[in-house]
Amino acid sequence: ILNVEQSPQSLHVQEGDSTNFTCSFPSSNFYALHWYRWETAKSPEALFVMTLNGDEKKKGRISATLNTKEGYSYLYIKGSQPEDSATYLCAPLYDALNFGKGTSLLVTP
């Protein structure tokens, strides 16, 4: 069982706030890091896939960075909106995707 840690476990911010959360994972035998967005009563949807140390990906107001040497990734949301409310999962890929428990984000108007 691989130890994939996400912090914080939950986060409550006001609309317009910027926020970030962390994913840490074992860096040996690592192929790629996936980030997913999971809304209540839906299925997880892919946000980013990153492989290289120093990789940075951006999708609208959401961006992510990757440090493969120390085994962590940050997800940033700039100017949070209520529709950003969801659980954000990270999943490093070894022989299969190993999901963290997620960070649950609530954005209130």
Added chain:
Amino acid sequence: NAGVTQTPKFQVLKTGQSMTLQCAQDMNHNSMYWYRQDPGMGLRLIYYSASEGTTDKGEVPNGYNVSRLNKREFSLRLESAAPSQTSVYFCASRYRGGTDTQYFGPGTRLTVL
């Protein structure tokens, strides 16, 4: 494309009953996965099939069996259901490589009484 489909959407079983959860994908993906989602536990991998003809255990395989029927279909069987198997089950598929996106089905909500 329907993507990843799962049947049934909901199921209630009594302890000791058996059932099979069906999953199919129409994206020509090589790899398929079964996860369970429990409160506070995130998504845990039950079994996966890296390619047609192969299956491997994940983190929580006990009490389950799988069959990769063909490239499209990957089923999960509970031989003798237990209340601890009450969960939401997600099937997923991915083409093959590390950077390929993994797509999830809509989930099956299973309750074992």
